[in-house]
Amino acid sequence: MDQKITPDIVCMMADCVINYLDFRKDKTLEFTGKDIWDFDYFNNIIKTAFSKPDVKEESAKHEYDKIIQQPLKMLSYAKVLKCEKWGNTNNFKVNNYEILEYISLKELNSYKFLAIYLKKVLTDSALISYFEKFKNENTPNEFAILKEVFENFIKKYTKIKKDYEPKRIFTKVLNTFAANNNIHGTEKGRYSDKKIVFSDLLYNKVNWRDIGKDKQQTRQMHELEQSEKMLQREAINKYYIEKSIRIIKRMHKKSELCDKYAVGDATQVHHIFMKSEFPSIASYLENLILLTPTQHLSKAHPKNNTTKVDTDYQLLCLLAKSNTIRLHLYSTKSEQRKYSKDDFVFVINTGLNVSIDNSISFDDLTNFLIEKYRCAD
Structure with missing residues (x-):
C-alpha cells in the first residue's frame, strides 16, 4: 500500500x-x-x-x-x-x-478488491485484531493507539524507517477499512470528524467543501476554476463510457438481440437509455447492448436520428439485455462476473422512473417491463 x-x-x-x-x-x-x-x-x-x-x-x-x-x-x-x-x-x-x-x-470493483486484499494482509500480519478493536470502539483514543501500533509495526518489520511513510500508508489502509465498515477513519493525520465513505478514497475526488468561491478569488477566477472542474468531470465521464463500450465489444461477438435485423457483424454499442438524458447510467454495462448497424441506426434510432429512440425497440433491447445478464450470472463464477442484476434494476429504475426492488426475479422483471411499455402505449 x-x-x-x-x-x-x-x-x-x-x-x-x-x-x-x-x-x-x-x-x-x-x-x-x-x-x-x-x-x-x-x-x-x-x-x-x-x-x-x-x-x-x-x-x-x-x-x-x-x-x-x-x-x-x-x-x-x-x-x-x-x-x-x-x-x-x-x-x-x-x-x-x-x-x-x-x-x-469500475472503481467500485477495485474498492471491493482492495478491502478484501487489505483484510488478508492485516490478518496475515497479525494486525487485524487492532483494527477490529478500533471498529468496535471507534474513538479518537483508540485511533491514537492503532496509529502507533501500525507505525511501529511498519518500522520494525519493513525497510521503511522514515517517519512520514508509515503515516501515509496508514491513511490508505485505515480509510479503506473504515469505508468498508462504515466507521470514522483518518483525515490529515487525525481522527476524522465524519465516517469515511467510498468517495473519500478516490484520488480524483471532487472536494465539495472547495466548491464555494474563496473570498480571495475574483468572480472570473472562480468561474474559470469551476469551468475547468466541469471539463475534467466531462472527461472522466467520457473515459468511463468509452471504457464500458470497449468491454461490451470484448464480451460479445454477435448481436444480443436476435431479430430479422441481426444480420452481419455486430459493431454498434447502443445506449438503451440515452446518455444525453440519463448521464448517471451512461457508463453502466447493463445500459449498453451490442447491435448490428441496421438494428442500431434503423430500429433503435429511427431513420438514423440518434436524438430519438423507438420505445418499442427499447423494450426489445431491455428484454434482450435481461436475457444476456441472466445467462451471464447463471454461467459465470462470482469473481468473473461483469454484470450485476442490482445494477440492471438500477438502470431500469432510473430510465423508467420506477422503484423496482432488487429482489425481483428475472421472470417478474420481464413481465413488469412488458406491462409497463404496454400501458405506455
Whole structure:
C-alpha cells in the first residue's frame, strides 16, 4: 500500500494493462511499467480524466512512475500479477486475468478488491485484531493507539524507517477499512470528524467543501476554476463510457438481440437509455447492448436520428439485455462476473422512473417491463 493505491488509480491501471495486452493481442505477454508509460491509451487517460501533464514531460516522470509502479506492485503482491526483477526493472505478467478484468471494470470493483486484499494482509500480519478493536470502539483514543501500533509495526518489520511513510500508508489502509465498515477513519493525520465513505478514497475526488468561491478569488477566477472542474468531470465521464463500450465489444461477438435485423457483424454499442438524458447510467454495462448497424441506426434510432429512440425497440433491447445478464450470472463464477442484476434494476429504475426492488426475479422483471411499455402505449 502507498499513496497512489486508490480505487480509481488501481482501476485505471488494471484497465491500461487489459487494453495493452489486447492491443498486443497476447494475454500472456510480459510487460514493464515503461511499456504502460509509452502506451498512448495510458497517456490519453492520464491527461484527460486525471488532469495530469503529458507523460513525456520530464517534470512529471517521478509522479507517473509512482502512479504506474505502486498499483502494479500491489497487484503482484496480491498474486493478480507475477513480478520478476531483472536488474532494476520490474517485469510483470498476468497471473489471474479474470480478477484483473474485474478490477478494471469500475472503481467500485477495485474498492471491493482492495478491502478484501487489505483484510488478508492485516490478518496475515497479525494486525487485524487492532483494527477490529478500533471498529468496535471507534474513538479518537483508540485511533491514537492503532496509529502507533501500525507505525511501529511498519518500522520494525519493513525497510521503511522514515517517519512520514508509515503515516501515509496508514491513511490508505485505515480509510479503506473504515469505508468498508462504515466507521470514522483518518483525515490529515487525525481522527476524522465524519465516517469515511467510498468517495473519500478516490484520488480524483471532487472536494465539495472547495466548491464555494474563496473570498480571495475574483468572480472570473472562480468561474474559470469551476469551468475547468466541469471539463475534467466531462472527461472522466467520457473515459468511463468509452471504457464500458470497449468491454461490451470484448464480451460479445454477435448481436444480443436476435431479430430479422441481426444480420452481419455486430459493431454498434447502443445506449438503451440515452446518455444525453440519463448521464448517471451512461457508463453502466447493463445500459449498453451490442447491435448490428441496421438494428442500431434503423430500429433503435429511427431513420438514423440518434436524438430519438423507438420505445418499442427499447423494450426489445431491455428484454434482450435481461436475457444476456441472466445467462451471464447463471454461467459465470462470482469473481468473473461483469454484470450485476442490482445494477440492471438500477438502470431500469432510473430510465423508467420506477422503484423496482432488487429482489425481483428475472421472470417478474420481464413481465413488469412488458406491462409497463404496454400501458405506455
